[in-house]
Amino acid sequence: xxxxxxxxxxxxxxxxxxxxxxxxxxxxxxxxxxxxxxxxxxxxxxxxxxxxxxxxxxxxxxxxxxxxxxxxxxxxxxxxxxxxxxxxxxxxxxxxxxxxxxxxxxxxxx
Amino acid sequence: xxxxxxxxxxxxxxxxxxxxxxxxxxxxxxxxxxxxxxxxxxxxxxxxxxxxxxxxxxxxxxxxxxxxxxxxxxxxxxxxxxxxxxxxxxxxxxxxxxxxxxxxxxxxxxxxxxxxxxxxxxxxxxxxxxxxxxxxxxxxxxxxxxxxxxxxxxxxxxxxxxxxxxxxxxxxxxxxxxxxxxxxxxxxxxxxxxxxxxxxxxxxxxxxxxxxxxxxxxxxxxxxxxxxxxxxxxxxxxxxxxxxxxxxxxxxxxxxxxxxxxxxxxxxxxxxxxxxxxxxxxxxxxxxxxxxxxxxxxxxxxxxxxxxxxxxxxxxxxxxxxxxxxxxxxxxxxxxxxxxxxxxxxxxxxxxxxxxxxxxxxxxxxxxxxxxxxxxxxxxxxxxxxxxxxxxxxxxxxxxxxxxxxxxxxxxxxxxxxxxxxxxxxxxxxxxxxxxxxxxxxxxxxxxxxxxxxxxxxxxxxxxxxxxxxxxxxxxxxxxxxxxxxxxxxxxxxxxxxxxxxxxxxxxxxxxxxxxxxxxxxxxxxxxxxxxxxxxxxxxxxxxxxxxxxxxxxxxxxxxxxxxxxxxxxxxxxxxxxxxxxxxxxxxxxxxxxxxxxxxxxxxxxxxxxxxxxxxxxxxxxxxxxxxxxxxxxxxxxxxxxxxxxxxxxxxxxxxxxxxxxxxxxxxxxxxxxxxxxxxxxxxxxxxxxxxxxxxxxxxxxxxxxxxxxxxxxxxxxxxxxxxxxxxxxxxxxxxxxxxxxxxxxxxxxxxxxxxxxxxxxxxxxxxxxxxxxxxxxxxxxxxxxxxxxxxxxxxxxxxxxxxxxxxxxxxxxxxxxxxxxxxxxxxxxxxxxxxxxxxxxxxxxxxxxxxxxxxxxxxxxxxxxxxxxxxxxxxxxxxxxxxxx
Numbered sequence: 001x002x003x004x005x006x007x008x009x010x011x012x013x014x015x016x017x018x019x020x021x022x023x024x025x026x027x028x029x030x031x032x033x034x035x036x037x038x039x040x041x042x043x044x045x046x047x048x049x050x051x052x053x054x055x056x057x058x059x060x061x062x063x064x065x066x067x068x069x070x071x072x073x074x075x076x077x078x079x080x081x082x083x084x085x086x087x088x089x090x091x092x093x094x095x096x097x098x099x100x101x102x103x104x105x106x107x108x109x110x
Numbered sequence: 111x112x113x114x115x116x117x118x119x120x121x122x123x124x125x126x127x128x129x130x131x132x133x134x135x136x137x138x139x140x141x142x143x144x145x146x147x148x149x150x151x152x153x154x155x156x157x158x159x160x161x162x163x164x165x166x167x168x169x170x171x172x173x174x175x176x177x178x179x180x181x182x183x184x185x186x187x188x189x190x191x192x193x194x195x196x197x198x199x200x201x202x203x204x205x206x207x208x209x210x211x212x213x214x215x216x217x218x219x220x221x222x223x224x225x226x227x228x229x230x231x232x233x234x235x236x237x238x239x240x241x242x243x244x245x246x247x248x249x250x251x252x253x254x255x256x257x258x259x260x261x262x263x264x265x266x267x268x269x270x271x272x273x274x275x276x277x278x279x280x281x282x283x284x285x286x287x288x289x290x291x292x293x294x295x296x297x298x299x300x301x302x303x304x305x306x307x308x309x310x311x312x313x314x315x316x317x318x319x320x321x322x323x324x325x326x327x328x329x330x331x332x333x334x335x336x337x338x339x340x341x342x343x344x345x346x347x348x349x350x351x352x353x354x355x356x357x358x359x360x361x362x363x364x365x366x367x368x369x370x371x372x373x374x375x376x377x378x379x380x381x382x383x384x385x386x387x388x389x390x391x392x393x394x395x396x397x398x399x400x401x402x403x404x405x406x407x408x409x410x411x412x413x414x415x416x417x418x419x420x421x422x423x424x425x426x427x428x429x430x431x432x433x434x435x436x437x438x439x440x441x442x443x444x445x446x447x448x449x450x451x452x453x454x455x456x457x458x459x460x461x462x463x464x465x466x467x468x469x470x471x472x473x474x475x476x477x478x479x480x481x482x483x484x485x486x487x488x489x490x491x492x493x494x495x496x497x498x499x500x501x502x503x504x505x506x507x508x509x510x511x512x513x514x515x516x517x518x519x520x521x522x523x524x525x526x527x528x529x530x531x532x533x534x535x536x537x538x539x540x541x542x543x544x545x546x547x548x549x550x551x552x553x554x555x556x557x558x559x560x561x562x563x564x565x566x567x568x569x570x571x572x573x574x575x576x577x578x579x580x581x582x583x584x585x586x587x588x589x590x591x592x593x594x595x596x597x598x599x600x601x602x603x604x605x606x607x608x609x610x611x612x613x614x615x616x617x618x619x620x621x622x623x624x625x626x627x628x629x630x631x632x633x634x635x636x637x638x639x640x641x642x643x644x645x646x647x648x649x650x651x652x653x654x655x656x657x658x659x660x661x662x663x664x665x666x667x668x669x670x671x672x673x674x675x676x677x678x679x680x681x682x683x684x685x686x687x688x689x690x691x692x693x694x695x696x697x698x699x700x701x702x703x704x705x706x707x708x709x710x711x712x713x714x715x716x717x718x719x720x721x722x723x724x725x726x727x728x729x730x731x732x733x734x735x736x737x738x739x740x741x742x743x744x745x746x747x748x749x750x751x752x753x754x755x756x757x758x759x760x761x762x763x764x765x766x767x768x769x770x771x772x773x774x775x776x777x778x779x780x781x782x783x784x785x786x787x788x789x790x791x792x793x794x795x796x797x798x799x800x801x802x803x804x805x806x807x808x809x810x811x812x813x814x815x816x817x818x819x820x821x822x823x824x825x826x827x828x829x830x831x832x833x834x835x836x837x838x839x840x841x842x843x844x845x846x847x848x849x850x851x852x853x854x855x856x857x858x859x860x861x862x863x864x865x866x867x868x869x870x871x872x873x874x875x876x877x878x879x880x881x882x883x884x885x886x887x888x889x890x891x892x893x894x895x896x897x898x899x900x901x902x903x904x905x906x907x908x909x910x911x912x913x914x915x916x917x918x919x920x921x922x923x924x925x926x927x928x929x930x931x932x933x934x935x936x937x938x939x940x941x942x943x944x945x946x947x948x949x950x951x952x953x954x955x956x957x958x959x960x961x962x963x964x965x966x967x968x969x970x971x972x973x974x975x976x977x978x979x980x981x982x983x984x985x986x987x988x989x990x991x992x993x994x995x996x
């Protein structure tokens with residue numbers, strides 16, 4: 001078994017999948033990522049991450065219907081599993097705790 | 111269901127993806143790539159989109175996407191290999207003719223490949239024994255005088271340049287300087303051994319990895335009059351190698367200052383075979399500073415012909431930087447010699463053997479031209495043999511396709527069929543390797559013997575590495591030859607084939623094959639005819655009437671020995687009929703010239719050729735005197751006063767109205783001496799038989815026996831070998847140092863036409879090769895077309911056609927092809943020789959009917975034999991056998 005901790009990029013991808021709800025397939029995820037983090041996400045990288053997430057059990061996938069746009073090839077749709085959701089919540093909790101401990105965080109001029 | 115049928119990603123990339131990718135990931139991946147592709151087409155254009163697609167496909171090659179090897183499939187392949195080998199074996203045995211022809215065809219062409227591989231291996235092994243071979247560079251020079259540049263670089267430099275680089279150029283770790291002509295007879299007590307070598311500086315053993323067995327490598331070549339011997343040379347002189355510090359005398363001539371005493375300061379291991387520098391001994395270069403101190407040429411900047419300079423460069427040196435400092439050096443030194451510019455440049459040592467063809471090489475080199483030509487030639491030969499195999503296998507597809515159909519019906523995959531056919535062709539090529547290896551051993555000595563330099567350069571010895579390379583080569587050839595038949599058979603549709611044999615895709619490119627056959631036959635006719643024509647020339651020159659006799663004359667080189675002693679001893683042999691002396695051997699390409707004054711115009715001098723002979727020379731060689739008398743023998747040394755001239759001299763200078771009788775007694779001035787004409791001889795071929803002057807050289811025969819360098823011994827013997835060994839024994843008594851150099855006059859003549867002989871050998875081998883390959887190609891065509899016409903033949907037979915008629919119908923097409931080939935090949939050869947080649951060489955024999963048609967007839971005969979046997983086989987089949995099935 002591989003480690004079950006969630007990397008930063010993995011986390012973002014997982015969140016994106018969750019945000020896209022029922023329309024989360026590789027290309028859409030890429031586009032969404034590009035929009036949210038503001039730099040192009042490479043398809044190969046995203047694919048590798050999706051593959052890893054699936055291995056860790058955070059997402060599951062199934063093939064959709066064939067459409068004309070992809071040369072007749074079906075899309076693979078990803079949904080976040082309960083395990084994935086738990087992992088996301090856990091990461092958020094850790095962050096929130098840390099945030100709460102910071103008394104004041106503003107950008108000051110040094 | 112393609113979205114953009116007109117714009118699609120590159121097919122091979124798609125295939126590559128589906129080949130390596132896991133099936134469960136594949137569809138999604140393909141879809142994604144397609145989607146991006148479509149996007150990119152709109153945004154960036156088709157070209158860029160394709161490129162991105164390809165890059166993406168390659169980028170997706172990752173651990174998690176790659177399909178794991180399917181063990182079951184591999185297992186099946188492994189189990190089936192046994193079966194493939196068995197069926198291939200059966201197939202080979204069943205079609206003995208085909209297999210034999212295939213194997214022979216491949217074997218013959220592969221032998222050329224083997225030769226090339228062995229040769230390249232040898233050539234690339236050169237100079238690799240030097241530890242720092244990658245860092246050793248040779249300085250080459252280019253000579254320009256009065257703005258006229260030499261064509262290319264010389265491998266040599268001036269001593270001056272070498273010394274200047276040593277002293278003033280930075281960035282050179284070490285420098286080795288070699289100077290030519292350190293050779294002579296090394297004398298120690300009674301022993302006298304002729305050896306050759308170079309003058310070398312003390313950098314010699316720092317730059318190169320020649321090993322010293324004894325002596326200090328750093329100082330061995332430092333002091334003047336030091337000599338380093340190779341182990342072999344030391345054993346020759348002393349019989350042992352512990353001779354450090356002993357002195358020897360190097361005998362280089364008759365004058366006392368040419369014979370100096372040298373101290374042995376080192377004994378080195380023999381020079382390895384694969385060294386481009388070869389020598390028996392080295393003398394310290396510093397010696398020349400003593401002996402050549404007075405020689406003004408020695409250190410001149412433009413004396414670039416005698417020394418070789420090798421530099422050992424540190425690891426990171428820029429060659430360009432170094433060449434820039436050379437340019438500076440040239441700029442400075444050019445001033446010392448008017449109108450001259452010497453350009454210096456570097457050549458890596460690893461390039462010497464196979465690189466640029468420089469002038470003045472230190473030893474024999476191969477040069478890139480020869481290597482390139484030979485490589486291309488062997489590539490063509492091997493490739494065309496492979497093509498023929500391909501043709502032949504596909505032509506036989508009618509036989510094999512049912513087998514493939516059944517295999518596929520019971521579950522063989524495409525890859526299984528491919529494997530089977532590849533294994534079959536590899537087996538055939540491995541069998542061919544056995545034969546071609548035999549052939550290789552057979553032609554090796556002929557190949558090496560073709561030219562003296564090849565014998566010096568190459569060993570072509572078998573090593574394990576070489577054998578492994580041969581086997582790899584054979585496998586490669588097998589795969590190359592078998593890949594297309596394999597692909598062809600793997601595509602066969604099992605159902606169609608089993609239902610109906612004629613459903614096999616009919617072979618495409620019949621026209622292409624016809625052209626190929628015409629081309630191959632054309633070349634074979636040209637090769638045979640050309641070889642025959644050259645052979646005729648060769649024989650013509652050997653039997654050429656030179657105007658005197660060369661029969662049974664053994665020419666013995668005196669090598670500096672006194673003629674009288676040898677003559678006396680030889681004359682006692684019963685087989686010896688006569689002995690004469692001469693300074694040179696005529697008609698084998700030696701020309702000695704001097705000036706003769708025109709008797710009618712004292713200001714006009716003309717070059718004439720001459721030979722210095724004794725009184726026996728003319729009768730022994732059967733030279734005809736037109737008037738006057740031969741020289742009279744005179745004891746002891748006398749002043750030169752008489753001369754015999756040939757008719758051409760009388761004609762050119764118009765002496766005595768060109769009347770030989772009247773010319774006797776005239777005095778002419780030759781070589782600043784007044785000589786009386788005592789005889790006039792008939793013209794003869796002073797130069798080679800192919801000399802354009804023919805017999806029209808102006809020749810004077812001078813009577814100077816003591817200058818003789820050759821003895822011409824007329825021999826009448828039934829046992830040549832015995833006579834030769836007798837002569838050798840006599841020679842050994844007189845000169846124990848140098849081996850006897852004696853050759854029959856006719857042999858010497860044959861030797862001067864060695865180039866022709868070599869091209870004859872190459873030509874006939876090439877002709878043989880191409881005929882074999884062409885025959886196989888033709889055979890494939892004949893079989894293909896007769897087998898496809900089997901039904902036609904059967905029906906014709908049922909309707910009463912007889913064998914002769916069928917034979918004619920079936921072979922008609924091929925005869926036409928052959929005639930076209932001959933119609934192109936013969937005139938091309940004739941025109942080439944008649945218009946281009948033969949006018950270049952003088953006194954040639956005319957092209958005869960015989961040479962023109964022997965090649966044609968042989969090739970036609972071979973081809974006809976093949977056509978007739980194959981068509982006859984079909985013509986003789988029982989029509990019922992074939993038609994019954996319908």
